[in-house]
Amino acid sequence: MAGSSETNETTQVLSQYKNADITKRDIMNALSQYKDLRPELEKYYFEDGTTKNLLNLNGTIPVKYEGDEYNIPIIVWLLDTHPYNSPMVYVKPTRNMYIKANRNVHSDGNVDIPYLRVWRYPHSDLLGLIKVLVKVFGEEPPLYSSSSASQQTHQVQSEHLSSASEERSNIVSPPVTASGTTTTPGLEDNEKRLMRFLKLVRLSRHALQIFFDDVFPGHELQNMLADKKYLIAHGEKRVEKDQIPVLYPEGGKPANSCEFGISTMYNLLRNYAENINPPSNGWGNKPNNGHKQNGDDVERIRIHRNYLSQIIEFEHEMDDFNLKWEDLKQAIIRLSKGTLRGEVAALSA
Structure with missing residues (x-):
């Protein structure tokens, strides 16, 4: 799933998952088609202040919008009860990118789509989720970039928004x-x-x-x-x-x-x-x-x-x-x- 040390760490964390084999297969199935995502282990902070080491899929997915293809950065968090509870999905704007809140994406980047709300294994899985995200984001892009201007334009160099x-x-x-x-x-x-x-x-x-x-x-x-x-x-x-x-x-x-x-x-x-x-x-x-x-x-x-x-x-x-x-x-x-x-x-x- 990753480098040798990362694989060992991931395997160790997977052992804490209630359905480790199913979770691993689900991850591998998604990564087989979306190769710009990678599994990572990070500490997740819940709203009640508790934390837990969770696996996530972090990277970009290709989204077509008006004939052009864009790489949309996302992170998909997997609870230790996966796949019987839905993942938590966020878009992750990089530098010079901003969240465009809409019916599917909150202003903090949290993705809220019907596929997640009615998540039910085995009818729902990570590959299906990502395919739905590609379709939804292609209809309503969740991000916009301050550097997405046409090459015909020129940069304002004498003024900028802040010294930072x-x-x-x-x-x-x-x-x-x-x-x-x-x-x-x-x-x-x-x-x-x-x-x-x-x-x-x-x-x-x-x-x-x-x-x-x-x-x-x-x-x-x-x-x-x-x-x-x-x-x-x-x-x-x-x-x-x-x-x-x-x-x-x-x-x-x-x-x-x-x-x-x-x-x-x-x-x-x-x-x-x-x-x-x-x-x-x-x-x-x-x-x-x-x-x-x-x-x-x-x-x-x-x-x-x-x-x-x-x-x-x-x-x-x-x-x-x-x-x-x-x-x-x-x-x-x-x-x-x-x-x-x-x-x-x-x-x-």
Whole structure:
């Protein structure tokens, strides 16, 4: 199933499974057709706080969408009662990828499809599950990428969302001709709007940091990072691997929120802050216009950052732009307790 040491470890864990032979056959059957998945052994954190070493299938599955093929990263966790209880499936966005929540995928990446809800062995198995995932994801892709733009576009290099490395995604501007002029009348105005909005999103990272530092003052941040280190690095709601050195610098140096990007602060606030009001519609969901709790504004910053990363051509009508601008502007002012009002006004001029 893997390398010799991994095989021994996997075999040892399988011995703890109530139906080891059936589980092994089920895994091998799935891997025979989906060779970019690999069995791994990891600690799974349940909602009640308990943990258990479980097998999972980790990797990518090929999904066809509108004539093109995409490799969708997933992880399939197997309970020790497999195959008599359904697996737990998550999509795992990599760097520059974002979850596109829909009827089949929750905002945290958890996959909820009928095949899992009515799972019943022997009519249900891993190979059948993966085939259904390929079909479902081909109808409604669960991820989108900030770097999926056409090669005709160029990268905005003079501005970026944040000084933190995670925020240096490929934010692209409208197509240009070889001479550097815009390709359609009026596109220059759209590009100017894009650049203005990019600066506002960049300022929103500053506002989020101000709020983050209030929630996690220096010493409390260090204590929380130390107490939750395993969860943050390896748990179900772990951060991306490239953010681990930012949260846990070499030489035992304390982490500095100035180095955190929006995604990192959002993850820590959502999963480890105990003294903030959660969003009115719940984490991962768009707040209503009248919702103005701190959690709502944290969500607004995440949503507008993700929205910006998708933009290739800024084709929204001016009213739409103004609504988004006002929504993010007010969130910045509220989260910064008015300290960034002047900077917002300068961008609005």
